[in-house]
Amino acid sequence: MIIASEPALRVGARILLLNRDDEVLLIHARDPDAPAHRWWELPGGGQEPGEKLEDTARREIAEETGLVLDKIGRKLWTRESRFSYRGREHHRLDHVYLARTDDTAPRIATRYSTNERAGLIERRWWPAAVVSECRDKLLPAELPDLLLVLLDGRFPAAPLALTA
Numbered sequence: 001m002i003i004a005s006e007p008a009l010r011v012g013a014r015i016l017l018l019n020r021d022d023e024v025l026l027i028h029a030r031d032p033d034a035p036a037h038r039w040w041e042l043p044g045g046g047q048e049p050g051e052k053l054e055d056t057a058r059r060e061i062a063e064e065t066g067l068v069l070d071k072i073g074r075k076l077w078t079r080e081s082r083f084s085y086r087g088r089e090h091h092r093l094d095h096v097y098l099a100r101t102d103d104t105a106p107r108i109a110t111r112y113s114t115n116e117r118a119g120l121i122e123r124r125w126w127p128a129a130v131v132s133e134c135r136d137k138l139l140p141a142e143l144p145d146l147l148l149v150l151l152d153g154r155f156p157a158a159p160l161a162l163t164a
Contacts, residue, residue, distance in 0.1 A: 013057035014044025023125040032118040039137040066106025073098035081164035
């Protein structure tokens, strides 16, 4: 009898990045082994050993977008998820931070991993109203409501805990 082992928890950081027009930056990605499985997500990725989560968020946004952020805002939420990707089960805990930028032009070259390159479709700035109308899969699924509450100034002071 083979017993499936639980996937190891991978901790990461993501950024809800807003430009001066309050548009949010989203990454359109797919599973390279199941190309019909597509989604939009906030930029970010896994924490390196010894790295602070805020540093993870800054590093990941630079690697994925070429944007260099000097300041990261407050933590908005954590999101624990379990999912299948490239034929393997995964367990993630992402810490999501708020950041703003007036400069949307990349300042450094992007540095995608082979896996990220295989799954990247595009990056796009989205107005909040358009995110609310999106019929594609969003990660997290609550993103349209979270974004509107944030932009309305009604977001809770303490970080939320989301699960998928």
